[in-house]
Amino acid sequence: MQRIAALALAAAAGAPCALAQDAKTEIEKYQQMIADSSPVELFELQGETLWSKRQGPKDASLEQCDLGLGAGVLKGAYAQLPRYFRDEATKRVFGNEDRPSEMEYLSAYIAAQSRGAPMAPGTAHPKEAAAYELGRKLFFYRAGPWDFSCASCHGEPGKRIRMQELPVLSSRAGAGPVVATWPAYRVSNSQFKTMQWRINDCYRQMRMPEPTYASDLTIALATYLTVTGKGDPYRGPGTKR
Amino acid sequence: MNPARRIALKIAAVLAAGLAAPLSALAAWNKEAFQSKTAANALKELGVAASTESKDILIEAPQIAENGAVVPIEVTSNLPGTRSIALVIDKNPFPLTARFEFSESAVPYVKVNVKLGESSFVRAVAEAGGRHYSAAREVKVTIGGCGG
Amino acid sequence: MRMTTALRVCAAATALAACADTPVAERHFSSESELREVQAVLKRDIHARGSATLARLEPDALQQACNLNGNAPTEALAKPLEAEQMATIRYPAGSLTGDWKRGEKIAQSGRGLQWNDGPKDVAGGSCYNCHELAPQEPSFGTLGPSLRGFGKVRGNTPEMQRYAYGRIYNSKAFNLCSQMPRLGQSGTLSEQQIKDLVAYLLDPESPVNR
Amino acid sequence: MAEPMKIRATLKGDLAEVRVLMVHPMETGQRKDAEGRLVPAHFIQEVSVRLNGRSVLEGQISQAVSRNPVFSFRLKGVKAGDKLEIAWLDSKGERSQAEAAIA
Numbered sequence: 001m002q003r004i005a006a007l008a009l010a011a012a013a014g015a016p017c018a019l020a021q022d023a024k025t026e027i028e029k030y031q032q033m034i035a036d037s038s039p040v041e042l043f044e045l046q047g048e049t050l051w052s053k054r055q056g057p058k059d060a061s062l063e064q065c066d067l068g069l070g071a072g073v074l075k076g077a078y079a080q081l082p083r084y085f086r087d088e089a090t091k092r093v094f095g096n097e098d099r100p101s102e103m104e105y106l107s108a109y110i111a112a113q114s115r116g117a118p119m120a121p122g123t124a125h126p127k128e129a130a131a132y133e134l135g136r137k138l139f140f141y142r143a144g145p146w147d148f149s150c151a152s153c154h155g156e157p158g159k160r161i162r163m164q165e166l167p168v169l170s171s172r173a174g175a176g177p178v179v180a181t182w183p184a185y186r187v188s189n190s191q192f193k194t195m196q197w198r199i200n201d202c203y204r205q206m207r208m209p210e211p212t213y214a215s216d217l218t219i220a221l222a223t224y225l226t227v228t229g230k231g232d233p234y235r236g237p238g239t240k241r
Numbered sequence: 242m243n244p245a246r247r248i249a250l251k252i253a254a255v256l257a258a259g260l261a262a263p264l265s266a267l268a269a270w271n272k273e274a275f276q277s278k279t280a281a282n283a284l285k286e287l288g289v290a291a292s293t294e295s296k297d298i299l300i301e302a303p304q305i306a307e308n309g310a311v312v313p314i315e316v317t318s319n320l321p322g323t324r325s326i327a328l329v330i331d332k333n334p335f336p337l338t339a340r341f342e343f344s345e346s347a348v349p350y351v352k353v354n355v356k357l358g359e360s361s362f363v364r365a366v367a368e369a370g371g372r373h374y375s376a377a378r379e380v381k382v383t384i385g386g387c388g389g
Numbered sequence: 390m391r392m393t394t395a396l397r398v399c400a401a402a403t404a405l406a407a408c409a410d411t412p413v414a415e416r417h418f419s420s421e422s423e424l425r426e427v428q429a430v431l432k433r434d435i436h437a438r439g440s441a442t443l444a445r446l447e448p449d450a451l452q453q454a455c456n457l458n459g460n461a462p463t464e465a466l467a468k469p470l471e472a473e474q475m476a477t478i479r480y481p482a483g484s485l486t487g488d489w490k491r492g493e494k495i496a497q498s499g500r501g502l503q504w505n506d507g508p509k510d511v512a513g514g515s516c517y518n519c520h521e522l523a524p525q526e527p528s529f530g531t532l533g534p535s536l537r538g539f540g541k542v543r544g545n546t547p548e549m550q551r552y553a554y555g556r557i558y559n560s561k562a563f564n565l566c567s568q569m570p571r572l573g574q575s576g577t578l579s580e581q582q583i584k585d586l587v588a589y590l591l592d593p594e595s596p597v598n599r
Numbered sequence: 600m601a602e603p604m605k606i607r608a609t610l611k612g613d614l615a616e617v618r619v620l621m622v623h624p625m626e627t628g629q630r631k632d633a634e635g636r637l638v639p640a641h642f643i644q645e646v647s648v649r650l651n652g653r654s655v656l657e658g659q660i661s662q663a664v665s666r667n668p669v670f671s672f673r674l675k676g677v678k679a680g681d682k683l684e685i686a687w688l689d690s691k692g693e694r695s696q697a698e699a700a701i702a
Binding site for chain 3: 023134138142145146148152156204205207210211215217218
């Protein structure tokens with residue numbers, strides 16, 4: 001019985017695979033082309049303007065903010081996130097599909113200052129270890145009307161949705177290039193988006209209700225993904241389909 | 242992007258607000274051509290009665306686009322004396338997408354990101370020496386991601 | 390029954406890797422209390438949006454069993470739960486097959502149940518997200534097995550229509566921890582839509598079989 | 600916040616490759632917002648490029664140009680320090696312009 005199945009397979013395997021291979025090459029070419037002609041730099045520029053703009057009741061800019069490497073040190077700071085901060089000042093709401101915020105532009109500028117720096121998120125603090133552990137559980141937890149977990153789509157190598165290849169996000173090889181290229185210009189809606197937004201969009205596609213921005217849940221998932229994929233040099237902000 | 246290149250090429254961006262308008266003499270937008278619903282009508286409105294297929298017009302475009310919202314198209318005309326290039330997307334609701342006029346030091350070349358509502362032929366029509374020449378390429382738009 | 394079905398599906402597939410029913414037996418939760426911990430985080434950090442209500446996060450016995458057992462529960466645990474899922478399938482009184490042309494549109498559409506889907510948006514089956522079907526559609530996913538020539542291999546028999554209807558309505562009745570959504574049981578697709586998909590899979594005129 | 604335009608020019612010999620990034624929604628008039636209402640058309644219609652004050656390229660474009668347009672042009676016979684001015688005009692009569700020196 002097994003052998004019959006295997007024979008049938010061999011007979012059917014010819015032409016469609018060749019077609020799929022061509023399509024794959026063409027799609028890679030398309031992805032290269034959109035990266036080459038991406039307006040992503042504009043968002044870095046807008047973020048840079050915001051970073052140095054004096055505003056608010058204190059007429060202050062963000063230029064002396066401490067992102068973990070000391071006041072005003074931006075170079076390489078993004079590559080060391082997520083990490084545990086004692087204050088809660090970072091719990092700000094990001095934009096969404098209908099209402100983009102300035103936070104995305106800031107993230108573009110800040111992330112760009114880590115180009116070339118290896119991704120090295122925090123792992124030493126107990127809160128960081130706990131966030132990783134929670135993120136790992138959330139990744140594999142099946143729920144919702146379609147019984148999906150993150151691993152339903154991102155759990156096995158060589159799979160795709162439509163023509164979109166699916167990285168195995170529980171592996172170093174799968175998560176590395178992903179965490180090293182967000183935030184990114186997203187071609188489908190022509191907006192600049194954070195990885196947090198992307199994680200939320202997976203919840204939408206899993207038919208679940210919406211994770212709250214900057215909640216422990218989204219931070220835990222981002223921590224799990226970034227720690228899993230750590231080590232790749234940061235090469236964003238990227239351009240994504 | 243290459244950081245070294247970025248630094249070397251870093252150029253001040255100037256904001257629009259409050260500037261004098263030395264470039265106010267922009268040409269009038271060809272409403273009739275741009276609002277034509279077929280490629281043939283749009284070209285007629287541009288004064289293109291007929292065009293000859295030419296291998297001297299090169300169109301660089303993806304064969305398969307994962308997303309119709311951004312499809313990079315690059316057109317080069319190697320025809321001597323090329324004055325203009327028009328870009329037409331047959332299946333779009335308004336097929337005429339762009340028309341560029343080149344003079345003096347501008348090389349008859351342009352690259353632009355366009356939207357494709359569905360799979361379509363993308364056509365470039367160049368004007369050189371008072372005649373029109375054209376080339377076309379097909380771009381297939383697939384449904385990417387979760388398709389919803 | 391499950392065994393033969395899996396083999397048949399493999400025979401129609403274009404690549405070995407397309408057999409998605411193989412369970413990955415890696416356990417990520419060691420106890421129900423660990424599951425409760427995750428459930429509490431979900432309830433606290435997720436909010437309702439559009440049609441996506443918090444009620445959707447309530448786990449059922451099936452999800453608990455699959456989460457606790459790395460998607461590979463023992464036969465003894467799986468059998469009664471599969472029977473429970475089988476009981477949810479409501480077969481229509483008359484014909485089990487519909488219009489393959491409508492079925493094709495349903496197979497193509499990835500809409501439905503998302504928080505940005507309006508009440509007037511018609512849901513699709515998202516079939517092409519995971520399965521190859523008609524050879525004319527090159528943009529297909531590979532999370533599930535190829536279903537190209539599905540009806541050609543099996544024949545458009547009443548038994549096969551009943552199997553296809555049931556499998557679309559509630560895949561978990563056939564394989565408890567299948568990754569395929571329970572498209573009828575979850576209220577994603579209507580009876581008529583599932584019948585149209587059955588036609589798309591089995592009708593000899595459907596492009597899937599031509 | 601006024602939206603910036605970004606111009607980048609790479610000089611190879613006397614040939615400059617000019618890349619312009621613009622922030623613009625390029626609304627087609629056919630897209631619906633979250634409430635299901637049609638978003639009115641709003642798109643750049645004209646693009647003009649000048650080199651040292653002289654027009655070298657005039658473009659007319661439609662709503663089918665992607666959101667946040669990116670254009671590349673090539674200019675020959677140019678040298679470092681030449682002045683580049685780029686402007687656009689949209690369907691609501693709004694304008695933007697930027698200038699840069701070729702480096």
